[in-house]
Amino acid sequence: MSSDTPKLGVKMSPTAAKAFVDGLNKKIIQRWDERVTKGQFMGRFVEGKLPLSAIRLFFKNWGNFTVEINTLIAASYHKHIGFLNATRIYWACSAPRSPMNSSIRSRPGMFWSCSRPRRHWGSAKDQILREPMLPEARAILDFKRGLLWEGTVAEWWFSMLTEEPIGHWAATWFKTLTTKYGFNPQQAIYFSTHEEADLKEHDDGVMGHGSFNRIVMQRILEDGYADTREGYNLEYCATAAVDLYGVMPSAQRSGGGKLKPKQLRVRVVRRRRRACEQRAENLYGLKRHRMSPANHDLRSLDARGGVHQTTAPYPRSSLGQRHGRFS
16 A cells, blocks of 8 residues: 555545555455455355355345435435536546446346345335345444534545445355356346346446545545545445445344244243342342252242242351341
8 A cells, every 4th residue: 555645635646546545445355355245144145055044034134225225325426416517427437437327227227136035035115125125234324424414525436335335245156156056137127137236337337336436535545535534545445335234144144133922031031030049149248149040930030030039058057146137
């Protein structure tokens, strides 16, 4: 990476700006590989061993994410229109880009093509658009929203370095779904569209999202727009975005952290038992011998959460001598 450090009001040369962006981009691609591609979720998915229920849950949240993140990106063009117009980047590079994320069926956009896997899995549209997202899936959205509305031009655009690795990630999804999960290309068209939009330059001169974002970042540095808040810097905005994308699949492995009724009852019982032991220890100054789950009797918990004399194996003599409770 270039030794030049971007600073507000200091214009970098095109060579130095490109070197900084390219170096950070390599770091982001490597971090994505470590945090997302080689994660447990993607590892099992690529091997064809991930249950369809986990994939369905992931895509339920990803589908909602797709709608919101593309809306944020569209809003960013309006919020940053002054910078984009001043540098003429928007008209030179991104004006034809919007159809890639629209509902034009001749070139399937993100919104429309996202419905194809949903239909294959039998998920209702309301399940994607109206049901609450898992907190792990919403984390990246809230981070991006904060950067857009509270942050700076530089913070937002450097967080968009994730689009190139997402393009490669989408290619992996398309290949795995069509080779190991029985999808045909039309059913997995969302992922092929995503790969095309993020990585490829098209016949009509529309560049991929990843290339466009790097040009914007380079121009930010060349024009001295590298403004960041305390606690944020350009590298942090990019790497934090990667890490939050990595958090999203972690919720799918356990079904979003939801417990079955029996598991929930067992957890409540154990929590109550630990609380009773702690109370007994505080009251008598002695540690209660742990009882196996098989011998534990819920009826030993009285209304106050204490332990009945009949089930608490404390020496009767010592308790009587200490507290005078037994004759």
